[in-house]
Amino acid sequence: MNGRGTAIFIAAFTVVLLALGAGYLVSRTYAPPTSAAPPITPEVRQFSLHMHATEAGEATMRHWMPPTVVVNVGDTVILKVTNSDPENSHGFVLAAFNISAPVIAPAQTETFRFRAIRPGVYHYGCSLVGCAPDHADQTGQFIVLGNP
Numbered sequence: 001m002n003g004r005g006t007a008i009f010i011a012a013f014t015v016v017l018l019a020l021g022a023g024y025l026v027s028r029t030y031a032p033p034t035s036a037a038p039p040i041t042p043e044v045r046q047f048s049l050h051m052h053a054t055e056a057g058e059a060t061m062r063h064w065m066p067p068t069v070v071v072n073v074g075d076t077v078i079l080k081v082t083n084s085d086p087e088n089s090h091g092f093v094l095a096a097f098n099i100s101a102p103v104i105a106p107a108q109t110e111t112f113r114f115r116a117i118r119p120g121v122y123h124y125g126c127s128l129v130g131c132a133p134d135h136a137d138q139t140g141q142f143i144v145l146g147n148p
Helices: 003-029
Strands: 044-056 059-065 068-072 076-083 090-094 099-104 109-115 120-125 139-145
Touching: 044 068, 059 139, 076 090, 076 099, 099 109
Parallel strands: 044 076, 068 139
Antiparallel strands: 044 059, 076 109, 090 099, 090 120, 120 139
């Protein structure tokens, strides 16, 4: 090897050696997380659900606000269900957790307390059949995250 070839070889060898050393240091100091999600500690979570009525031209649309409630397995849930529809009574049912209120009069509130013990996606809605023409659309989702 001539002088110039030796200098290139030493420079390339040094760069590779430094890269390997840096990679070793990073691998020794960086510990990847054991889980993407933090451990879940059961909490008491309170939500207000409202049967909301909105005028849409000559029709009235009724829906639950918020349309989706998300909790973790083991959480104690307090649901305050209010009928904000000024004209009609409505009911409430979350059958997966054996919760039901047959009739909630306008401006009235029912409160339910239960423990979310099974993960999954569950549906809640109005249990008073014939309360309004859009009864079938008066639904929402109750989502329980985690492992049993």
